[in-house]
Amino acid sequence: MAQERRISVLDKSFESRLPPSSKMLFDAKAGQSLSFEAIAKQLGRSEVAVAALFYGQAAASQEDVEKLSNLLGIPLPTLESQLLGFPDRGRAGPMPPVEPLIYRLYEIVQNYGYAYKAVLNEKFGDGIMSAIAFETKVDKEVDESGNAWAIITLKGKWLPFSRF
Numbered sequence: 001m002a003q004e005r006r007i008s009v010l011d012k013s014f015e016s017r018l019p020p021s022s023k024m025l026f027d028a029k030a031g032q033s034l035s036f037e038a039i040a041k042q043l044g045r046s047e048v049a050v051a052a053l054f055y056g057q058a059a060a061s062q063e064d065v066e067k068l069s070n071l072l073g074i075p076l077p078t079l080e081s082q083l084l085g086f087p088d089r090g091r092a093g094p095m096p097p098v099e100p101l102i103y104r105l106y107e108i109v110q111n112y113g114y115a116y117k118a119v120l121n122e123k124f125g126d127g128i129m130s131a132i133a134f135e136t137k138v139d140k141e142v143d144e145s146g147n148a149w150a151i152i153t154l155k156g157k158w159l160p161f162s163r164f
Contacts, residue, residue, distance in 0.1 A: 008036065039071065046135070057087055137152075
C-alpha cells in the first residue's frame, strides 16, 4: 500500500516563538501544497536548508528571497524586509525538546555523544565539527522487508583547537 504524501505545516503551538515570516511562508507553502523538496529544487538548496529558512534558523540570500517570492506569490519587499536580516537561531523550542521526533534526535546525542566525540578525536585530533561550515541531508531507505529507515547525514568541517 502506497503511503499518502503530506506536506509539513506550521505547528501553531510554538508559532509565537518564531519570526513573523514563518507563518507567512508556511501558509503560502500549504496554499500551494508544496513540499520542502519541491521548494528546494526551485531554490537550488537542500530540503533542510529551506526548512531552516522557514523557521528563521538560517540566513536567506537575495536570490533565495527572489525565488521564494516568485514561487510562493509573496511580495518581494515583504520577504526582503523579513528574510534578509540575521537569523536568531536556537529559540524555536524548549530544551530539552518535548516534540517526540526532535527529542529522539536529542536522545541520540545524549546516548552516543561521547562515543561520537571519542571516535572523532581519534580520527581528527582535538577539535570540533563545525555547524557553520556544514551540510546535512535526509534520505529514506526501504529495506527488503518494506521497513522505512531514516538516513540523516551530518557533514561539518573539522576545526582543530589551536594552542595559545
